[in-house]
Amino acid sequence: MPSNARNLDFVTEAQLRDLVDFEGRGEIISTLYMDVSGKSHPRKSDYVSKAQQLIRSGKRAFNATSPTKKTLAVVSADLSRIQAFIEGEFRRKSAQGLAVFACSPRGLFQHFALPQIPKDRVVLEASPFVRPLNALVSEYSRYGIVLIGRKTARLFIFYMGALIEEAISVVDDVHGRHEQGGWSQARFSRHIEAEVARHIRHTAREAESAFAAAGVERIVVAGSKDITVEFLKALTKPSRDRVVARPGLKQSATVDEVARLVAEIEREAEARDDAELVAAVRAGMSKGKSVAGLAATLTALNSGRAQVLLVSRGYSCEGWRCVGCDSIAAIGPECPVCSDRMHRVSDVVEEAIESSLSQHVRTEIVTGNGDLDVFGRIAALLRF
Incomplete structure (x- = not known):
C-alpha cells in the first residue's frame, strides 16, 4: 500500500544543504534518528x-565525555524538547522513520519524516549528523505521472516512494464517435480529433505547471501509443527531456498500481545512473579525470577538485580531521595539507559527505555496485 505523504515533512535537498551549512558556533547539535514504523511499534506508546530509551542512552554517553555544566544543561534541554515533540506534536501517519535536529542556543529545531527505517541513534556533536538524510536525498527523485486518455487525464506526484499530491484530474469535453457515413461523418471526426488535440495540449500545460511547482525531476507518461506520442509533442523540450518511461499502464490504474510502477522505474533508473557514474570513474582514472579509494578521494575533496562523490551504501571508516585547516585524511596525525596536528574522527566517510555537501558537490550513495566496491567503495569525478 503506498503511503500518502500529505502533511509529512520529507527533507528536500535545499533543507539538507542548510543543515550541512549550519554553524553551531561551539554549541552541540542533538540529532535523533529512530524507527517509528507500525510494524516495529504498533502503538504510539511503543x-x-x-x-x-535512546535519549537516556545518548545522554549517559555524553555525560561520560565530561562536558561543562552549561553544555550539559543545553543538551539536556534539547533532548527533552525532542522527547516532548515525539510524545505530543508528532503524528506518525505513514512515516517509517523520524529524524530530529535541535540546538536551542542557535534556534534550530527541525524534524523530518523518513520513508525508510533508519538505524536508531542519538548523536551529540558540533554539527548535525546528516549522512542518513543525504543517502535518502541522493536515492530519490520527484516523479510526475501522467495517465492520459482521449477525454480525461490523471496526474500524480510521488517522492520518496510516497504520493505527495492526490490525483489531479484533467477533464475536457470531447464528443464520442458516431457511425454515420458521408461528409457529415468526416467533418465530425475532424471535429472530435481537434477536441482530443486540445485536451492533450491542456493536459500538457496542467502537468508542466503542477510538476514545476512540485520540483518534479522525472516524468512518466502512460496511455495509448497514439495519445502518448501526441502528448510528448505538446510538452516543452525541457519537460520532454525529463520523460524516463512510457509504460503500458491503464488510465484507470489504482494508486497502488501507480506506486508499484514508480518504485520499479526508480530502482531501474537509480541502478542505471549509478552504473554510468562508476563507468565514468573507470574511464577517467587513466586520464586524471577521476580518483578512487579513500586517500585519493579525500585529497580531491580537500583541494576542491571533486565534482561528483560516489560512496557505497554502508561504507564507513575511521580517519582524521585537521584542527588547523579542517582537512580530512585517512592517515594521521600530521595534516597532509598544512602539517598541523589532526584529531581522530569515528567516521571519515561521513566527514567526506558533509564536506562534499558544503562544497555543493553532487553526492551519490551507490547501492550494490561491485565495480565501486572494487575501487575501494569511494570515488570522485574531478572538475579539473
Missing part, C-alpha cells in the same frame, strides 16, 4: 518508549 515508539515513545523507544525514544525515551
Whole structure:
C-alpha cells in the first residue's frame, strides 16, 4: 500500500544543504534518528518508549565525555524538547522513520519524516549528523505521472516512494464517435480529433505547471501509443527531456498500481545512473579525470577538485580531521595539507559527505555496485 505523504515533512535537498551549512558556533547539535514504523511499534506508546530509551542512552554517553555544566544543561534541554515533540506534536501517519535536529542556543529545531527505517541513534556533536538524510536525498527523485486518455487525464506526484499530491484530474469535453457515413461523418471526426488535440495540449500545460511547482525531476507518461506520442509533442523540450518511461499502464490504474510502477522505474533508473557514474570513474582514472579509494578521494575533496562523490551504501571508516585547516585524511596525525596536528574522527566517510555537501558537490550513495566496491567503495569525478 503506498503511503500518502500529505502533511509529512520529507527533507528536500535545499533543507539538507542548510543543515550541512549550519554553524553551531561551539554549541552541540542533538540529532535523533529512530524507527517509528507500525510494524516495529504498533502503538504510539511503543515508539515513545523507544525514544525515551535512546535519549537516556545518548545522554549517559555524553555525560561520560565530561562536558561543562552549561553544555550539559543545553543538551539536556534539547533532548527533552525532542522527547516532548515525539510524545505530543508528532503524528506518525505513514512515516517509517523520524529524524530530529535541535540546538536551542542557535534556534534550530527541525524534524523530518523518513520513508525508510533508519538505524536508531542519538548523536551529540558540533554539527548535525546528516549522512542518513543525504543517502535518502541522493536515492530519490520527484516523479510526475501522467495517465492520459482521449477525454480525461490523471496526474500524480510521488517522492520518496510516497504520493505527495492526490490525483489531479484533467477533464475536457470531447464528443464520442458516431457511425454515420458521408461528409457529415468526416467533418465530425475532424471535429472530435481537434477536441482530443486540445485536451492533450491542456493536459500538457496542467502537468508542466503542477510538476514545476512540485520540483518534479522525472516524468512518466502512460496511455495509448497514439495519445502518448501526441502528448510528448505538446510538452516543452525541457519537460520532454525529463520523460524516463512510457509504460503500458491503464488510465484507470489504482494508486497502488501507480506506486508499484514508480518504485520499479526508480530502482531501474537509480541502478542505471549509478552504473554510468562508476563507468565514468573507470574511464577517467587513466586520464586524471577521476580518483578512487579513500586517500585519493579525500585529497580531491580537500583541494576542491571533486565534482561528483560516489560512496557505497554502508561504507564507513575511521580517519582524521585537521584542527588547523579542517582537512580530512585517512592517515594521521600530521595534516597532509598544512602539517598541523589532526584529531581522530569515528567516521571519515561521513566527514567526506558533509564536506562534499558544503562544497555543493553532487553526492551519490551507490547501492550494490561491485565495480565501486572494487575501487575501494569511494570515488570522485574531478572538475579539473
